[in-house]
Amino acid sequence: MNTLKVCExxxxxPGSEGGESVTALSDVNLTMEQGDLVVALxxxxxxxxTLLNLIAGFISPSKGYLTLGNSKVKxxxxxxxxxxxxxxxxxxxxxRGVVFQKHALLPWLNVIENTEFGLKLQxxxxxxxxxxxxxxxxxxGLEDFHQHKVYQLSGGMQQRVGxxxxxxxxxxxxxxxxxxxxxxxxxxxxxxxLLLDVWRKxxxxxxxxxxxxxxxxxxxxxxxxxxxxxxxxxxxxxxxxNQQFLDCRDARQxxxxxxxxxxxxxxxxxxxxxxxxxx
Amino acid sequence: xxxxTKEMGSSSIGESKKKIVNSKAAKEPQMVDTKxxxxxxxxxxxxxxxxxxxxxxxxxxxxxxxxxxFGTPGAGDxxxxxxxxxxxFIAIWAIATEGGFIKPIFLPSPVDVVQRLIDITVxxxxxxxxxxxxxxxxxxxxxxxxxxxxxxxxxxxxxxxNRVFRGIFDPLIEFYRPLPPLAYLPLxxxxxxxxxxxxxxxxxxxxxxxxxxxxxxGVTSVRIEQIQVAYSMGATPWQVITQxxxxxxxxxxxTGMRIAIGFGWTTLVxxxxxxAERGIGFMVLNASEFLVTDVVIAGIIVIGIIxxxxxxxxRYLESKLIPWKGxx
Ligand SMILES: Nc1ncnc2c1ncn2[C@@H]1O[C@H](COP(=O)(O)OP(=O)(O)OP(=O)(O)O)[C@@H](O)[C@H]1O
Ligand SMILES: [Mg+2]
Numbered sequence: 001m002n003t004l005k006v007c008e009x010x011x012x013x014p015g016s017e018g019g020e021s022v023t024a025l026s027d028v029n030l031t032m033e034q035g036d037l038v039v040a041l042x043x044x045x046x047x048x049x050t051l052l053n054l055i056a057g058f059i060s061p062s063k064g065y066l067t068l069g070n071s072k073v074k075x076x077x078x079x080x081x082x083x084x085x086x087x088x089x090x091x092x093x094x095x096r097g098v099v100f101q102k103h104a105l106l107p108w109l110n111v112i113e114n115t116e117f118g119l120k121l122q123x124x125x126x127x128x129x130x131x132x133x134x135x136x137x138x139x140x141g142l143e144d145f146h147q148h149k150v151y152q153l154s155g156g157m158q159q160r161v162g163x164x165x166x167x168x169x170x171x172x173x174x175x176x177x178x179x180x181x182x183x184x185x186x187x188x189x190x191x192x193x194l195l196l197d198v199w200r201k202x203x204x205x206x207x208x209x210x211x212x213x214x215x216x217x218x219x220x221x222x223x224x225x226x227x228x229x230x231x232x233x234x235x236x237x238x239x240x241x242n243q244q245f246l247d248c249r250d251a252r253q254x255x256x257x258x259x260x261x262x263x264x265x266x267x268x269x270x271x272x273x274x275x276x277x278x279x
Numbered sequence: 280x281x282x283x284t285k286e287m288g289s290s291s292i293g294e295s296k297k298k299i300v301n302s303k304a305a306k307e308p309q310m311v312d313t314k315x316x317x318x319x320x321x322x323x324x325x326x327x328x329x330x331x332x333x334x335x336x337x338x339x340x341x342x343x344x345x346x347x348x349f350g351t352p353g354a355g356d357x358x359x360x361x362x363x364x365x366x367x368f369i370a371i372w373a374i375a376t377e378g379g380f381i382k383p384i385f386l387p388s389p390v391d392v393v394q395r396l397i398d399i400t401v402x403x404x405x406x407x408x409x410x411x412x413x414x415x416x417x418x419x420x421x422x423x424x425x426x427x428x429x430x431x432x433x434x435x436x437x438x439x440x441n442r443v444f445r446g447i448f449d450p451l452i453e454f455y456r457p458l459p460p461l462a463y464l465p466l467x468x469x470x471x472x473x474x475x476x477x478x479x480x481x482x483x484x485x486x487x488x489x490x491x492x493x494x495x496x497g498v499t500s501v502r503i504e505q506i507q508v509a510y511s512m513g514a515t516p517w518q519v520i521t522q523x524x525x526x527x528x529x530x531x532x533x534t535g536m537r538i539a540i541g542f543g544w545t546t547l548v549x550x551x552x553x554x555a556e557r558g559i560g561f562m563v564l565n566a567s568e569f570l571v572t573d574v575v576i577a578g579i580i581v582i583g584i585i586x587x588x589x590x591x592x593x594r595y596l597e598s599k600l601i602p603w604k605g606x607x
Contacts, residue, residue: 056507056511057510057511058507091510092507092510092511093510093511093513094511094512094513096511097511097512098507098508098511100504100507100508102504104502104504104505104507104508105505106505106523106526106527107603108526108527108529108601108603117509117512118512118513121509121512121513121514121515121518121522122512122513149602149603151603165508165512169512169513171511175511
């Protein structure tokens with residue numbers, strides 16, 4: 001039931017007036033099962049965000065198709081029309097929570113109102129949704145900021161509110177676009193652990209984009225390495241460093257193990273190979 | 280020896296001044312100030328120099344205060360300068376008129392205008408007191424404003440969100456928007472007669488297009504990520520419109536409302552030209568026919584003050600309702 005399939009998908013962005021069209025993704029195949037934590041790694045501009053937007057249903061493939069369970073995933077043709085889409089097709093929905101590369105908080109709501117926004121949309125009773133939101137805000141370390149205005153928070157704090165918001169909504173699948181990019185090393189590690197805990201407890205599917213090889217190796221059950229121009233998936237690795245990490249709770253120990261170091265070298269070699277090819 | 284004591288003396292003056300201003304401005308521009316002060320102290324200070332220095336200080340770029348951003352265009356407080364410039368213009372007006380350079384029939388003196396203002400408040404002019412005139416106009420203008428907001432804001436948002444509505448209303452609005460209200464005033468009179476309804480309709484139409492257009496452009500200024508996130512948290516299109524788009528469009532809508540009120544005042548006079556018996560615009564027109572220039576000016580000043588007060592109110596509302604404006 002909960003299987004995401006990306007089949008032979010290409011995405012071409014039409015070039016704006018006179019500009020050339022951009023092939024952001026070309027013939028991408030990917031399968032995700034319940035409990036998979038897929039991490040996408042690749043140089044800037046290789047189509048990671050495009051892939052995430054496809055899965056979320058924000059854009060449609062130019063070629064190929066995506067399925068989630070029994071329904072096809074397609075972008076809404078316009079910003080505002082949902083009702084005309086039948087059951088066999090799905091646009092963006094509450095089963096796929098998104099954390100964007102740049103936060104997308106609503107500035108007219110304070111921190112806790114932003115966090116509970118999804119539950120409010122679904123008509124959850126105010127007391128209950130406050131409780132849930134407060135719980136996740138505590139987990140991301142923002143328990144003292146409930147009433148703060150979101151536009152007066154630091155970039156990293158805004159990003160954490162975005163993560164808490166996505167988690168509070170409890171989607172089946174989480175799509176995270178460089179969610180920890182703006183954080184200091186310490187907060188970053190504690191949030192990596194938090195996400196892994198949530199993942200293990202709820203067995204969610206997660207699609208996680210990052211630029212950090214260490215982060216990718218530490219979190220992934222499957223690592224997807226992408227290369228640019230045109231965006232393709234070049235390598236996929238099954239990993240289990242996250243199990244080791246959840247067992248010993250010591251990121252540095254995991255990262256200093258010989259297997260981890262060897263894997264990191266391998267991935268870095270691939271990425272550097274790309275950069276040389278591009279340059 | 281003497282020069283040394285002189286310098287020490289002046290620098291200690293500089294020091295004490297520094298303390299006073301230090302809480303307001305950071306150090307660097309202050310250093311420049313003290314240097315200038317030292318120079319002016321050396322060249323025995325005349326009154327003119329002092330004034331010059333004061334003006335320089337008032338208009339000099341100051342360091343950003345804590346809580347402000349460097350690079351915000353036009354940052355800093357201009358109120359004091361505003362008070363001075365107002366006093367300056369009134370002074371010129373007074374000198375030109377009291378000095379007999381301009382005939383009262385062209386421009387009466389400030390004292391005459393104030394006197395006349397009191398007169399028309401107490402005794403009235405053209406069949407009604409100032410308060411009655413004002414009341415008639417305010418009911419028209421704010422009645423029309425309320426109507427324009429109630430219809431214009433939802434209409435603009437719908438046009439922005441829905442291509443069918445956009446297709447229907449865009450040509451209509453784009454056609455009538457550039458027309459001067461006076462051009463279609465005769466038509467409205469033929470349709471509605473010359474009573475209140477035609478005046479309110481005229482003002483309403485003048486206000487409608489800026490409100491609709493601002494609401495419409497407000498919709499497009501909402502960040503797409505905010506809309507997408509709402510959808511991926513299970514929002515229905517209706518929820519997205521009411522809880523994301525309508526809220527995100529607020530800054531633009533408020534701007535549109537301010538522009539609309541400006542249009543309203545312009546159109547008011549036109550509307551009151553047609554068989555009105557009361558109204559501040561009517562009062563001014565009537566006075567101009569009889570060359571009662573001081574009533575004309577008194578009327579203009581009253582309109583100006585009320586319009587300004589309304590703008591202050593809107594600014595206050597903006598700071599309360601859309602404090603995030605400019606951040607996003
Ligand atoms: N809306 C768009 N219109 C046209 N071209 C686009 C659009 N969005 C992305 N692209 C192009 O598609 C390619 C892939 O972009 P994408 O945002 O998916 O990259 P990315 O892997 O997420 O990069 P980064 O790591 O920098 O976020 C880029 O070359 C980009 O220029
Ligand atoms: Mg990206």
